[in-house]
Every structure is written in structure tokens, then in C-alpha cells.
Amino acid sequence: MKTFALSQNTGAGTPDVAGFFDPNTFSVQYVVSDPVSRKCAIIDPVHDFDETSGATATHHADELLAYVQAQGLEVQWILDTHPHADHFSAAQYLKEKTGAPTAIGEKVVEVQELWKGLYHWPDFPAEGSQWDRLFAEGDTFRIGELEARVMFSPGHTLASITYVIGDAAFVHDTLFQPDFGSARADFPGGDAHQLWNSIQSILALPDETRLFTGHDYMPDGREPEWESTVREQRETNKHLVDVSEDDYVAMRNERDSELPMPKLILHSLQVNIQGGRLPEPEANGKRYLKIPLDALEGASRE
Amino acid sequence: MSQPVVTHFFDEPTNTFSYVVQDPSSRACAILDSVLDFDYAAGRTDVRSADAIIDFVRANGLEVEWVLETHVHADHLSAAPYLHETLGGKTGIGAKITVVQDVFGKAFNAGTEFARDGSQFDRLFEEGDTFTIGHLEGRVLHTPGHTPACLTYVIGDAAFVGDTLFMPDYGTARCDFPGGDARTLFRSIQKVLALPDETRLFLCHDYKAPEREAYQHETSVAEQRQQNVHVHEGISEEAFVKMRSERDATLGMPRLILPSVQVNMRAGHMPPAEDNGQVYLKVPINTF
Numbered sequence: 001m002k003t004f005a006l007s008q009n010t011g012a013g014t015p016d017v018a019g020f021f022d023p024n025t026f027s028v029q030y031v032v033s034d035p036v037s038r039k040c041a042i043i044d045p046v047h048d049f050d051e052t053s054g055a056t057a058t059h060h061a062d063e064l065l066a067y068v069q070a071q072g073l074e075v076q077w078i079l080d081t082h083p084h085a086d087h088f089s090a091a092q093y094l095k096e097k098t099g100a101p102t103a104i105g106e107k108v109v110e111v112q113e114l115w116k117g118l119y120h121w122p123d124f125p126a127e128g129s130q131w132d133r134l135f136a137e138g139d140t141f142r143i144g145e146l147e148a149r150v151m152f153s154p155g156h157t158l159a160s161i162t163y164v165i166g167d168a169a170f171v172h173d174t175l176f177q178p179d180f181g182s183a184r185a186d187f188p189g190g191d192a193h194q195l196w197n198s199i200q201s202i203l204a205l206p207d208e209t210r211l212f213t214g215h216d217y218m219p220d221g222r223e224p225e226w227e228s229t230v231r232e233q234r235e236t237n238k239h240l241v242d243v244s245e246d247d248y249v250a251m252r253n254e255r256d257s258e259l260p261m262p263k264l265i266l267h268s269l270q271v272n273i274q275g276g277r278l279p280e281p282e283a284n285g286k287r288y289l290k291i292p293l294d295a296l297e298g299a300s301r302e
Numbered sequence: 303m304s305q306p307v308v309t310h311f312f313d314e315p316t317n318t319f320s321y322v323v324q325d326p327s328s329r330a331c332a333i334l335d336s337v338l339d340f341d342y343a344a345g346r347t348d349v350r351s352a353d354a355i356i357d358f359v360r361a362n363g364l365e366v367e368w369v370l371e372t373h374v375h376a377d378h379l380s381a382a383p384y385l386h387e388t389l390g391g392k393t394g395i396g397a398k399i400t401v402v403q404d405v406f407g408k409a410f411n412a413g414t415e416f417a418r419d420g421s422q423f424d425r426l427f428e429e430g431d432t433f434t435i436g437h438l439e440g441r442v443l444h445t446p447g448h449t450p451a452c453l454t455y456v457i458g459d460a461a462f463v464g465d466t467l468f469m470p471d472y473g474t475a476r477c478d479f480p481g482g483d484a485r486t487l488f489r490s491i492q493k494v495l496a497l498p499d500e501t502r503l504f505l506c507h508d509y510k511a512p513e514r515e516a517y518q519h520e521t522s523v524a525e526q527r528q529q530n531v532h533v534h535e536g537i538s539e540e541a542f543v544k545m546r547s548e549r550d551a552t553l554g555m556p557r558l559i560l561p562s563v564q565v566n567m568r569a570g571h572m573p574p575a576e577d578n579g580q581v582y583l584k585v586p587i588n589t590f
Contacts, residue, residue, distance in 0.1 A: 054560055054586050054587050054588065055588055260341070286411060286587070288584040291345050293580075
């Protein structure tokens with residue numbers, strides 16, 4: 001199975017994009033680098049977790065670090081597009097290893113507020129202080145000489161953002177590859193109308209913008225893929241071609257009502273709303289995740 | 303010998319058989335190894351499997367005298383409290399549950415409200431203990447190996463062997479959980495195989511051996527002695543222990559082990575709610 005691909009820069013002001021696929025969670029992680037300054041950002045890194053045994057591991061994050069080292073890169077940012085529901089973020093682990101600042105969308109505070117109740121953490125500071133920077137729509141930052149810009153892209157979660165870096169956009173859970181469609185919008189805080197609007201904003205980027213998605217589920221057994229263009233998505237995305245907003249919302253809601261919850265949603269959110277930190281140990285020195293029973297609304301049966 | 307009427311209920315998501323064991327000469331029955339449905343991803347429990355048993359008991363006008371467990375299961379949550387509350391009867395499990403409670407009480411850092419003395423059950427059975435289901439006589443064999451607390455219930459001509467033997471074409475239970483031991487399992491299995499040849503053996507699980515189409519839950523001592531791929535006559539203790547240990551090293555944990563043991567060590571009761579009224583299970587990180 002293909003688990004790595006490098007998408008070369010397309011000229012001045014555009015990044016090299018290395019994609020790393022995690023077959024356990026179907027997630028794609030990225031190292032986005034400025035070919036001139038050798039500065040880079042890591043986007044959506046995965047902290048491995050086996051929910052059966054409760055074991056964590058850093059194989060995938062270490063693979064990213066090995067690549068950074070082998071290519072002589074310097075990590076300037078550790079970015080998440082949203083608080084993920086299917087894997088643990090390795091942002092905190094990578095911050096400890098590299099010292100680079102972490103960031104996510106500012107609306108993460110609303111996601112924190114939402115899940116703080118479910119996990120019964122009355123003292124949890126739902127203020128985003130777990131990250132070094134919170135991005136709002138239109139915010140800009142730099143990776144070496146590369147210009148990066150933030151688009152607010154809610155719908156899958158109410159905090160999702162897209163990072164536009166040169167001619168590349170990291171759209172995570174909005175659009176998937178054209179043959180798979182789009183992300184679900186039924187998690188707490190999700191909304192199919194908002195997702196449609198966010199997708200329209202992404203499709204308004206220049207035609208040749210390289211789009212890098214956050215997941216690939218390999219329809220019909222094909223190899224993993226994660227790169228497309230705005231033009232390809234507009235012309236061939238199976239959820240979008242000749243589809244109106246109302247049709248899309250109806251399709252999305254109907255489809256979502258049949259999907260089981262991601263197997264790690266209850267495990268993941270408590271780590272990811274803490275910026276990728278595991279829970280504090282109890283008095284016996286062991287760390288425990290909490291699984292609320294019969295609390296998640298709207299989950300369809302497995 | 304008296305012959306109980308045995309009705310099986312299968313839970314395909316966990317490959318578990320639950321049983322209702324009836325005395326044909328009265329309305330008395332026992333329920334063994336019930337299942338509480340659990341969707342781990344959503345954290346959702348459901349009683350549809352237990353309700354199927356309740357419907358059966360009511361439709362047949364039965365009176366539940368016992369709600370029994372062969373052991374603390376690691377692959378599904380027990381519905382014993384729900385059944386006990388709804389239908390009555392006494393709950394029972396092996397006396398060595400205290401060993402299991404001690405190990406998992408520590409692993410889950412359970413509070414002091416969690417007694418490690420088996421007092422969550424109405425009766426703790428030892429090797430050789432007897433009990434009745436109407437006019438049927440039940441007898442207990444301590445058959446550890448899969449766990450330290452495993453029992454086999456011998457009721458008339460039927461034996462409920464829990465996780466010792468599986469169907470002859472599939473073999474035996476794993477021995478690599480905390481407190482499990484392959485040599486101990488081999489000796490426990492010899493006890494079961496020393497029962498009369500025609501004893502009906504009822505299994506706790508079936509995973510369908512390769513090339514078999516249907517799930518099966520019943521076999522006999524004679525069949526097991528002749529055909530069990532892991533322990534048929536002629537296989538030595540040493541050979542079994544070697545095979546079992548090697549095979550266990552290749553097996554993944556059951557998907558529901560962490561949710562299951564913390565509930566089943568409490569006789570199927572959920573951990574106490576936090577002060578918001580919400581119940582949480584715990585997932586120990588990097589402990590198992």
C-alpha cells in the first residue's frame with residue numbers, strides 16, 4: 001500500500017508537500033516545507049492508539065520527525081485543522097520533540113465547551129490555552145518565506161479550518177477525493193449547510209490550487225490518494241457535480257444517519273481538546289481515558 | 303439421569319452463547335452467561351439480547367432461580383443485574399472471583415466502594431458445591447486456566463463449560479489474560495473430559511472453524527475426546543501447553559476487554575456515577 005508521496009513545489013512561493021498515510025485511521029498527515037528556507041509545518045499528525053489494549057505509540061509521529069531530519073528541515077509550526085474524532089493528535093508529542101508552537105482554529109473553545117460537559121471536567125479551562133496560537137478567518141502566518149492564510153471551514157466540526165499555503169490548501173475533513181465525496185457532518189457541532197458553504201469557499205480558490213485532504217477510505221480497493229485540484233473537485237466530486245445545496249444537505253443528512261460513530265470518537269476528543277495531551281495520571285500513577293455511557297446523542301447503531 | 307431442557311441464545315457481535323436451563327419437571331430455570339449489548343464507539347448500552355431471554359422466560363411461564371456466570375468475561379458485558387432485577391433469582395459465580403477483583407480493581411484504580419470480596423454476588427461457588435434448579439441438581443467444577451475463577455456447571459446430563467473447550471474443530475480457550483495459565487487449563491479440561499461420554503457440553507463461544515458454515519454450541523464429551531484439535535486423546539500436557547502459549551502470543555486482545563472486565567468484576571453493575579449523574583467507563587492507557 002502506498003503510504004507516502006511527495007508533491008513537488010510548482011514554483012516560487014509554493015511548498016513541497018509530503019503526505020504520510022496512516023492505514024489504521026485512514027488519516028493523512030503532512031509535512032509542508034518551503035524549498036528555499038527549509039522551514040516546514042506539520043499538519044494533523046497522528047498519535048497511534050490501540051483502543052483494544054489501551055496502548056499508545058509514536059510510530060507515525062516519529063516517521064514525520066525522521067523525514068524532517070533526513071530532509072534537513074526545521075519545524076516552525078505544528079498545526080491541526082480541527083479537533084479530530086478518529087485519532088489522537090500528536091501535536092503535543094511533536095512540540096516536546098521540536099519546540100515548535102502548536103495551533104488550531106479559534107472556535108476550538110466552543111468544541112471544548114461542548115465536550116467538557118460530556119466528560120464532566122468542571123474545572124477544565126475551555127479557552128484554547130492548550131495551544132500556542134488560535135487562528136481566525138483571514139489570519140496569516142509564514143512558513144519560512146511561504147505565505148499562509150486561514151479559511152474558517154466549519155461543518156464537519158464547528159472549529160474546522162483550511163490552511164492555504166502558497167498554491168496548496170489543506171482542507172482536511174471537508175472534501176475527500178472526488179471518487180469518495182465529502183466529510184460527514186453529524187458529530188456534535190456539525191452542520192451539513194455549513195459544510196456546503198465551506199466547500200463552496202474552497203472551490204472558489206484558483207482552479208489549479210492543490211487540495212490535500214485529511215482522509216482517504218480507498219473506495220473500490222484502490223491505493224490511498226490524497227491530492228486533487230479545485231478543478232478536479234468541481235468537475236468530478238461525486239457529492240457535488242450537478243447537486244444543489246438542498247440536495248447536498250438532504251443527501252448528507254441521510255447518509256450520516258446510517259453511519260456508525262468513529263470507533264475512537266469518545267477516546268479521541270478528550271485528548272484532542274487538550275491539544276493532544278493524555279489525561280493526568282491518577283494517584284496510582286496510571287492514566288485513564290473516560291468513556292461516557294449512553295451520553296452521545298444521535299449515534300446510530302454499529 | 304435428569305435431563306434439563308437447554309435453550310441457547312447467540313450474540314453474534316461477541317460470538318457468545320447464553321443459556322436458559324430448565325427443569326422439565328417444574329417451572330424452574332437458570333440463566334447462564336447473559337450479554338448486555340454494547341456499542342463501544344458510541345458508548346451505548348442496550349438490553350435487546352437480555353430482553354430476548356426475558357421474553358422467552360415469560361412466554362414459557364418459567365421461574366428464574368439462578369442467574370449464573372461461568373467467569374468474569376473479557377469479551378462482553380454481563381446483563382446479570384438487569385435480568386436479576388427483572389426476573390429475580392440469585393446470582394452466582396466462582397469463589398475465586400476475589401482474585402480477579404483484586405487484579406482488575408487495581409488496574410482500573412477502582413474506589414474503596416468496590417469490594418474485592420465477591421459480595422456483589424448472592425453465592426460464590428467452590429469446587430464440588432451443589433445447588434438445585436427445581437428438581438435438577440447442579441454441581442460445580444472449578445475449571446481455571448482461561449481465568450482463575452472459571453467454573454463448569456454440571457446440571458443433570460449437561461455441562462456448561464464456559465471458556466475451556468470450544469467446538470472440536472476449533473479447540474480451546476486462550477490462557478493469556480491476567481491470571482490465565484495453559485497448564486492449568488489442560489488439567490481443567492481433563493476434569494471436564496472425565497465426565498460420562500454422553501454428557502452434553504454447552505459452549506460459551508463459537509467462532510466457526512474454517513470451512514464450517516454454521517455456528518454450533520453443543521457437543522459431547524466423547525466427541526471432544528476423539529476430535530478436539532487441541533486436546534484429543536493422545537495429546538500430552540506438554541504439547542498442549544506449547545501449542546497454547548505459541549498460539550496465544552499471536553492473538554490480539556478481545557475488542558471489548560477493557561469495558562467488559564471493569565463491569566463484570568462488579569457482577570455486571572456499572573461503576574458509580576460521577577456527581578453529574580453520568581456513568582463513565584475507564585480505559586487504562588499503556589497498562590495491558
